[in-house]
Amino acid sequence: MFTVFRGGQSGAWRVTRLAPVKGASLARTPALSSVYSASIALPILPSLTSWRLAGVASHVRYTERAEKNQLIEAQAPLGRPDATCAALIPIKKSAAWWELTQEERRQIFEDRSNHIAGSLKYLPAIARQLYHCRDLGEPFDFLTWFEFVPAHADAFEELVAMLRATEEWNYVEREVDIRVERERLDAG
Numbered sequence: 545m546f547t548v549f550r551g552g553q554s555g556a557w558r559v560t561r562l563a564p565v566k567g568a569s570l571a572r573t574p575a576l577s578s579v580y581s582a583s584i585a586l587p588i589l590p591s592l593t594s595w596r597l598a599g600v601a602s603h604v605r606y607t608e609r610a611e612k613n614q615l616i617e618a619q620a621p622l623g624r625p626d627a628t629c630a631a632l633i634p635i636k637k638s639a640a641w642w643e644l645t646q647e648e649r650r651q652i653f654e655d656r657s658n659h660i661a662g663s664l665k666y667l668p669a670i671a672r673q674l675y676h677c678r679d680l681g682e683p684f685d686f687l688t689w690f691e692f693v694p695a696h697a698d699a700f701e702e703l704v705a706m707l708r709a710t711e712e713w714n715y716v717e718r719e720v721d722i723r724v725e726r727e728r729l730d731a732g
């Protein structure tokens with residue numbers, strides 16, 4: 545199953561900011577929607593769609609057992625009614641990253657950049673889902689998605705700034721930062 549994000553004229557999320565962090569941007573668009581689909585090539589109305597990005601929620605590659613347990617213990621689900629702020633951050637890493645071995649990448653990702661150890665304290669405030677798309681012929685390698693309440697917007701800025709200053713990010717060759725908001729989902 546694929547998750548397809550569509551930037552377009554309408555959608556559940558209103559785009560509040562869309563800016564390139566590194567490399568080429570994506571076209572500006574007023575709204576974002578996402579669908580869970582059996583097809584990577586969803587039929588779209590070209591006139592209403594600026595771009596579409598697809599990915600797969602896959603198994604973990606670098607996370608070790610103790611870390612996985614800590615993540616499961618701390619994490620919050622997507623779709624919390626009051627998490628009205630979200631970020632879609634598509635990322636492509638360089639050929640140099642992909643030429644490394646799994647073990648070398650893990651050393652950079654965690655031993656030297658503390659991606660997991662440094663980010664854990666932002667759970668459960670920030671709910672997250674990583675989608676892989678490197679092998680799907682997509683323009684990015686990863687689609688990263690985060691949801692949080694407005695009161696945690698500053699914490700999220702701190703988190704992305706912390707990660708962007710790591711050795712891991714030397715291997716990021718394209719990154720676009722898309723921030724979106726929606727109305728509160730009321731239970732009743």
Ligand code: HEM
Binds near residue numbers: 637663
């Ligand atoms: C909310 C706190 C965060 C936590 C707890 C977290 C945790 C993780 C974990 C556990 C993985 C490894 C998955 C695996 O083993 O394959 C991962 C991968 C990744 N994360 Fe985060 N993350 C956080 C925030 C972020 C942010 C804010 C970004 C982007 C700005 C980001 C970008 C990525 C990317 C691109 C990968 C894939 C790395 C690769 O496979 O080369 N993460 N994250």
